[in-house]
Amino acid sequence: MNANAELVDLTVDLRPIQRVDDDGDLSPHRRMLLAFAQNKLAVAGVALLLAIVLFSFVGPLVYHTDQVRTNFAQADLAPGADGHPLGTDASGYDVLGRLMAGGQTSLIVGFAAAAIAAVVGSIFGAIAGLAGKVVDSVLMRFVDGCMSIPQLLVVIILATIIIPSRLSLAIVIGAISWFPTARLVRGEALRIVRLDYVEASRASGSPSRWVLFRHILPNSVGVIVVSATFQVATAILLVASLSFLGLGIPPPAASWGGMLATGLQYIYDGYWWMIYPAGALIVLTIMGCNFVADGLRDAFETRLQRR
Amino acid sequence: MIAYVVRRVFHGVIVLVVVTAVIFVILHLLPGGEARAVLGAKANPAAIAQFNRVNNLNRPLPVQYVLWIGQLLHGNLGRSYKTNATVMSLIAQRLPKTLVLTALALVLAVLVGIPLGMLQAARRNRAFDQAMSVASLAMYAAPIFLTGIVAISLFAVHWRIFPAEAPQGTSALGILEDPRALILPVVLLSLGTIAMFSRYMRSSTIENLVEDYARTARAKGASPKRVLLRHVMRNALGPIATQLGLFLPFLFAGTVITESVFNYPGMGLLFWNAALARDYPTEMGVALVVSFATVVGSLVADVGYSLLDPRIRFT
Numbered sequence: 001m002n003a004n005a006e007l008v009d010l011t012v013d014l015r016p017i018q019r020v021d022d023d024g025d026l027s028p029h030r031r032m033l034l035a036f037a038q039n040k041l042a043v044a045g046v047a048l049l050l051a052i053v054l055f056s057f058v059g060p061l062v063y064h065t066d067q068v069r070t071n072f073a074q075a076d077l078a079p080g081a082d083g084h085p086l087g088t089d090a091s092g093y094d095v096l097g098r099l100m101a102g103g104q105t106s107l108i109v110g111f112a113a114a115a116i117a118a119v120v121g122s123i124f125g126a127i128a129g130l131a132g133k134v135v136d137s138v139l140m141r142f143v144d145g146c147m148s149i150p151q152l153l154v155v156i157i158l159a160t161i162i163i164p165s166r167l168s169l170a171i172v173i174g175a176i177s178w179f180p181t182a183r184l185v186r187g188e189a190l191r192i193v194r195l196d197y198v199e200a201s202r203a204s205g206s207p208s209r210w211v212l213f214r215h216i217l218p219n220s221v222g223v224i225v226v227s228a229t230f231q232v233a234t235a236i237l238l239v240a241s242l243s244f245l246g247l248g249i250p251p252p253a254a255s256w257g258g259m260l261a262t263g264l265q266y267i268y269d270g271y272w273w274m275i276y277p278a279g280a281l282i283v284l285t286i287m288g289c290n291f292v293a294d295g296l297r298d299a300f301e302t303r304l305q306r307r
Numbered sequence: 308m309i310a311y312v313v314r315r316v317f318h319g320v321i322v323l324v325v326v327t328a329v330i331f332v333i334l335h336l337l338p339g340g341e342a343r344a345v346l347g348a349k350a351n352p353a354a355i356a357q358f359n360r361v362n363n364l365n366r367p368l369p370v371q372y373v374l375w376i377g378q379l380l381h382g383n384l385g386r387s388y389k390t391n392a393t394v395m396s397l398i399a400q401r402l403p404k405t406l407v408l409t410a411l412a413l414v415l416a417v418l419v420g421i422p423l424g425m426l427q428a429a430r431r432n433r434a435f436d437q438a439m440s441v442a443s444l445a446m447y448a449a450p451i452f453l454t455g456i457v458a459i460s461l462f463a464v465h466w467r468i469f470p471a472e473a474p475q476g477t478s479a480l481g482i483l484e485d486p487r488a489l490i491l492p493v494v495l496l497s498l499g500t501i502a503m504f505s506r507y508m509r510s511s512t513i514e515n516l517v518e519d520y521a522r523t524a525r526a527k528g529a530s531p532k533r534v535l536l537r538h539v540m541r542n543a544l545g546p547i548a549t550q551l552g553l554f555l556p557f558l559f560a561g562t563v564i565t566e567s568v569f570n571y572p573g574m575g576l577l578f579w580n581a582a583l584a585r586d587y588p589t590e591m592g593v594a595l596v597v598s599f600a601t602v603v604g605s606l607v608a609d610v611g612y613s614l615l616d617p618r619i620r621f622t
Contacts, residue, residue, distance in 0.1 A: 145323075148556065154594070240450060244452045245579060268464055269458050275457075283445065
């Protein structure tokens with residue numbers, strides 16, 4: 001899972017390059033929006049993510065269930081029975097309601113971790129690229145080393161040290177996911193500091209802090225946003241893996257990975273509703289993030305190409 | 308060439324130092340320190356002080372790090388909190404079995420993913436290519452614990468073709484004696500890697516197909532098949548070779564899940580059980596071994612690539 005940087009590149013040229021039709025007069029931002037809107041997979045990804053967000057956060061307002069107290073009298077009910085459209089699990093929790101609750105955890109931790117990774121990674125990478133020379137090599141060797149330790153292993157180890165909660169998981173996953181971002185932003189920074197106007201700015205006495213926040217980071221926004229979007233997917237996968245391995249947020253908190261782990265115990269009983277809905281949601285969420293990230297990357301490229 | 312290898316090895320050693328330092332720091336994040344973890348929450352201060360003195364934990368951190376590295380170089384990874392066996396012996400028992408699993412999955416991924424990617428590139432943007440692209444995107448988004456469950460419920464529970472549990476041999480050879488039970492874990496572990504390899508190979512082949520040399524070969528009368536297999540393939544494989552080392556962490560993360568789903572007696576299962584039991588020395592030992600393998604793997608891949616493509620050595 002540490003092959004993040006590689007994963008990021010994985011979905012390159014999935015489809016023919018989208019031609020933005022004759023648009024000579026459009027501003028770069030509008031052209032970018034247009035390129036994104038014309039990308040069917042990207043739009044499908046946005047729709048998918050929106051649907052999952054609505055399902056997880058608005059769903060519980062409409063469909064009320066008790067996801068804290070167990071109810072063994074109502075355990076293992078098949079879908080449709082007794083007002084449970086997707087049945088109940090071994091503890092008597094309503095599966096549909098539990099999917100919503102689990103979705104909240106996945107999305108909150110996923111987005112928060114990606115945000116943390118984006119901030120830390122871009123500042124770290126920008127500093128390395130701006131400083132150059134020894135500082136750059138030291139910082140980048142640190143990143144190389146960290147990327148050699150499998151991410152899942154570090155998450156598992158840290159999850160056994162901390163007490164898993166939404167906040168602590170977001171921090172832990174964010175703290176170990178920023179390395180690919182740092183590498184990418186460093187690459188951008190190396191390019192940007194050599195631009196004439198940045199050299200002019202430095203020559204006229206701008207402090208490094210100004211160059212960092214005024215020139216490097218704003219110009220790296222494309223790279224940062226794209227890699228953050230991919231990271232949402234990775235973080236959601238990590239959360240699900242942790243819960244599946246029994247090291248996630250402990251019950252009664254709901255999680256998709258945890259639901260799969262319980263479902264696995266009932267696999268011989270044919271209780272499909274404990275497995276497939278949660279599995280489908282994990283796959284759809286991850287695919288949605290990847291589609292959006294892909295579309296964003298292509299869109300940012302169009303903006304740069306025409307400029 | 309030698310200069311390149313020396314430079315690359317030096318780089319690898321620095322990365323290894325960083326890896327050990329990071330793992331050392333994590334080890335010291337343990338709440339209450341190692342003493343509390345070993346002796347329990349109710350240990351009295353005298354016992355803790357004694358433990359710290361015996362294990363050099365009262366020395367300054369840099370000194371501790373150097374001592375720890377010294378132990379490491381002697382192959383001493385400490386003892387498991389739970390079984391009191393040396394971590395090295397636990398890993399030595401499990402490592403060959405995990406190597407069997409990952410090697411088979413890697414071979415399968417190369418044999419399927421690379422031809423698939425080339426075929427997709429040759430037929431790009433047609434129905435076959437698009438169908439395969441969608442399939443690899445789905446494979447790539449589906450976590451192994453999910454595909455594993457689906458495969459077990461279909462192949463083991465429903466059709467009863469393969470057993471639901473991996474072979475339980477005590478050695479790597481014992482594992483290989485039960486090939487039927489090995490099929491599901493190997494195939495599932497390779498799915499994600501197949502998806503990645505085919506995607507890489509596809510874009511790398513397309514990049515090369517539009518190069519001048521490919522066009523020239525075609526103009527001189529080479530058949531499309533010959534251009535693809537004799538001219539383009541070698542050039543397209545290069546970038547993949549460098550990635551092989553970096554696939555190791557990804558593959559190992561996969562083995563942790565695969566081994567836990569199929570109860571495969573390898574290093575992933577060892578790691579998972581250690582994590583559940585809060586057996587930190589074992590967790591750290593496995594993490595160290597895997598990270599070392601990654602660094603060495605990408606070193607070997609880079610040197611191999613430079614043999615394959617001499618241009619690399621001079622950049």
